[in-house]
Amino acid sequence: MSKDRSGSGVTRRRVLQIGAAAIHPLKAPAQVGTAKPFAGTTLNVACWSGPYPKLLAEYVPEFEQKTGIKVSYETPSFPIYNQRADLELSTKGSAYDVLNITFIYSSRWIGAGWFTPLDEFIKDPNRTPPDWEPGDFLEGVVKPMRDRNNRVYGFPWIADSMICAAARFDLVKQAGFGMPRNFDELMQILKAVHRKDGVAGFVNENHHGWTFPPYIMGFGGNVFRNPPDDLMPVLDSPEAIEAAEYYANILKNYAPSGVLSFMYDQAVNVLKLGRANLITFNHAWLLTLGDPKTSQVARTVNYDLMPAGPKGRFPGVASHAWGIPVGSKKKDAAWEFIKWALSKELLHRLLVEKGYGSITRSSVIKSPEFKKKNLVNDIDLADLYLKTIDIAATGYMAYRTVHVYPQVDKQLDKAIELVASGQMSGKEAMKLAQENSIRDLQKAGVKL
């Protein structure tokens, strides 16, 4: 009997199932059991406009085709992204399903419980195949994305490592110098090469809260007294004041007009056009100076480690990671996106096809392609990248991931602007930054 019934291939139950699915297409499970369990889902994804998120946009259609998930993808500039994400996360809303966890906000966003722990996704073999290997990510850059209980909230797509580049190294060489090994040499080089061939000596972005602390530390100072345990700001220390005078005067005397309004992409563009020479900035951006398709200085650019100060070398290292906001209603689909965006295969393709060099997976870093793509004018940028990450492993970046660093970050921006625009001396500006930081931290409930 049953054989006869099923022989036609169409049973009454099957007809009813099809009918029910047709009547309630939205309520029907999203093709459970098929290869595209999330087909028809729309994910809202946002990140700031770094090299990786911009390159990733070109691959998103592949993800959409593969999974049937539609991705609404945004990459506003860094400050706008952070403001938008901070506000959205604070409401615990569901407007976004995948967001970048910005380094300086990592402690604040994770500590406030605004992101979803990813451990349950990683541990579940149905959600994460073993070959995805969470342990393959560089632990140093995953660490800021963990809470006190070691739960992980994000997987990094970048290890922003600060190095030094000379876009027109030919001018530096003509002046009788090599790449600057320390702050003194940097100053001597700037004095020698500024305005040579119409090229400004130095340029940097106006996010001084990122570019300036390595100089504070190089002179022997710090941002907080002993982060993360003692958050008393120490911005008016003699070392921090000396650093402010040094760094702001570089911007004042050796940078192109309008440098205080330059965002990261503008600063890098000025270098690519050969209008400025030296910079201490992020490896991922500076690697693009060696791309002859977009850079006029591809043949003359040279690189080295961040110069050391009298008290040592403290290049900035930061990671940014994909995470799932706690309010997202599509967490499983969001995890699919993160898995895909940070898969070994895709990161390898980004490296080989797009030259993306700030890789966070050991297996890709160890590949011969990584070394090859990071070779510019015979300079081994892969080596500089890994050395920089190693230097930061000593733990001096702890100042940056405390939950109140965003407030101090803005005070540092203002302090450098005040000195570089000639409105205040380093001492006055850093004293003001100290006073304002204490005021802001007290408002945040920090006991000082």
Place this chain on the structure above:
Amino acid sequence: MRARAGSGKWETKRRRAFLLGLIPAVVVLAGITIAPALYLLLTSLTPLDLTRAETTALDFSRPWTNYAELWTDKRFHNSVWVQVKLSAVTVLLQLLIGLGVALLLNARSVFLEAVRTVFLIPMVLPPIVVSIMWKVLYIPDVSPVHRLLEALGYPIESLITHPIWALWAIALADTWEWFPFTMLILLAALQMIPDEPLEAARIDGAGRWQLFRFIILPFLRPTLVVAGLFRLIDSIKAFPLIYVLTNGGPGLVTEVTNYYAFIQAFNFSYWGYAGAIAVLMVSGVFFLSWMINRMTAPSPMYAE
């Protein structure tokens, strides 16, 4: 007596009907204006900080803390001073340029009517478009003005990062955007001036300057006051230009009060503190509105 009583009842009914008719509008107004304003006021009395869970359940135990803090906050004081300077410069420039252009365009001609329309374009552009346009003009690397001056051998520094010129750069862009508003109002007022006193003065030998000084300007004075006060209130909202062009810098030279409130709320999540700043700003705007109302209210003589 009976007729008066009947008329009184009718008056009461009429008043009630009017009140009844007003209720929907009052409800909508309360919903979209008064309720959020009240919530803002309540928030300003709390330490609300969205990154600290313990502050999200509006705590009124120390209601005046934010206001006391503002009293000693030098950056807030600076922002008020910057706002005063910016408002004074922009309102003055907009009135002067608006008046000048209105006088030039005050004639009947098809050509001038077309020109009037062209002058209105800045005012109808979205503020963010205006900001981006001026940003392009102010960045030395891409600005045609900077390039031209450089080619002529007179390179100038970037205005938006110069401690003296940055505020002027904002004022210039704001004036460009909003002088059409004053021009439009003054043009309408100019066209209302009757011909007779002008003709009489001309017959008596008055020159152009005397016509302007003794006849046109007195006629325009009430309109100038209203236009000036409207622009003064609006100048407090000069946010997009500052956000796009200078970020409040260099240092604090272009950081006006609403931008400072924005930083406190959106960068640091100090919503209670930002609320207190906003309450003070709203109070200031209310005061200005009250002044407008008083200055533009018809005098009792005309009212009767």
